[in-house]
Amino acid sequence: xxxxxxxxxxxxxxxxxxxxxxxxxxxxxxxxxxxxxxxxxxxxxxxxxxxxxxxxxxxxxxxxxxxxxxxxxxxxxxxxxxxxxxxxxxxxxxxxxxxxxxxxxxxxxxxxxxxx
Amino acid sequence: xxxxxxxxxxxxxxxxxxxxxxxxxxxxxxxxxxxxxxxxxxxxxxxxxxxxxxxxxxxxxxxxxxxxxxxxxxxxxxxxxxxxxxxxxxxxxxxxxxxxxxxxxxxxxxxx
Numbered sequence: 653x654x655x656x657x658x659x660x661x662x663x664x665x666x667x668x669x670x671x672x673x674x675x676x677x678x679x680x681x682x683x684x685x686x687x688x689x690x691x692x693x694x695x696x697x698x699x700x701x702x703x704x705x706x707x708x709x710x711x712x713x714x715x716x717x718x719x720x721x722x723x724x725x726x727x728x729x730x731x732x733x734x735x736x737x738x739x740x741x742x743x744x745x746x747x748x749x750x751x752x753x754x755x756x757x758x759x760x761x762x763x764x765x766x767x768x
Numbered sequence: 769x770x771x772x773x774x775x776x777x778x779x780x781x782x783x784x785x786x787x788x789x790x791x792x793x794x795x796x797x798x799x800x801x802x803x804x805x806x807x808x809x810x811x812x813x814x815x816x817x818x819x820x821x822x823x824x825x826x827x828x829x830x831x832x833x834x835x836x837x838x839x840x841x842x843x844x845x846x847x848x849x850x851x852x853x854x855x856x857x858x859x860x861x862x863x864x865x866x867x868x869x870x871x872x873x874x875x876x877x878x879x880x
Contacts, residue, residue: 658811686867695857696812696870745811747868755800755864759811 658760675746681726682748690743787845791858798860
C-alpha cells in the first residue's frame with residue numbers, strides 16, 4: 653500500500669529557532685499534500701494544502717510567513733516552522749493524495765514538535 | 769468551525785461487546801466519508817470509507833452507516849477487542865483531492 657513518511661518523528665527546538673519537517677510519499681507520486689496540526693486531545697486541523705510546483709494554500713488563521721511550505725517534487729513536501737514559540741508545540745501530520753479518481757489520502761506518522 | 773462533530777467524546781466497553789461511534793456532519797455537499805483510528809503518538813489509520821451514494825458498507829468487524837437525511841455517520845465495531853482502544857475520527861470531503869475535514873474524535877476504551 654501507499655506509504656507516507658515524516659522526518660523527524662520528534663524534534664525539540666528552542667524558542668526563536670526554525671525547524672523543518674519533511675513529508676515524503678515513498679511509493680507513489682503525490683500531486684497534493686496536506687498539512688494538519690493536532691493539539692493534545694483535539695482533532696486534526698488543516699493548516700494548508702500544497703500542490704507540487706505551486707504556492708501552498710493556507711487556511712484562515714494560519715500564518716504563511718510562519719509556516720513555510722514547499723512542495724518542490726511529487727514525493728516531497730516540507731513544512732518549516734519559523735521563529736518557533738512554545739505555543740507552536742504540537743503534533744504535525746501530513747497526508748498525500750495521488751491525483752487519482754478516489755478520495756483516499758495517505759497519512760504520515762506525524763512529527764511531535766516541542767518548543768522550549 | 770468544524771463541519772463534522774457532535775458525538776460522545778468517550779466510550780467505554782467490555783471486550784467482546786459491540787461498539788457504536790457516532791458522528792454528525794453539516795455539509796450536505798460532502799460526497800465522501802471516512803473513519804480513522806488514531807493511537808497515541810501516531811498518525812491516523814484508515815478504517816473504512818463510504819461514498820454518499822451508499823448507506824452502508826461493511827469491512828472486517830467494522831460497518832459504516834450513512835444517513836444523509838439527518839447527516840449522520842456511525843461506525844460499528846463488532847466484538848470489540850482491547851487493541852481497538854484508540855481515538856476514532858470521522859472525516860468528510862466533497863471532492864477528490866480536497867482536504868479532509870475531521871470531527872472532534874471519540875476515545876474508545878476497551879476493558880478486558
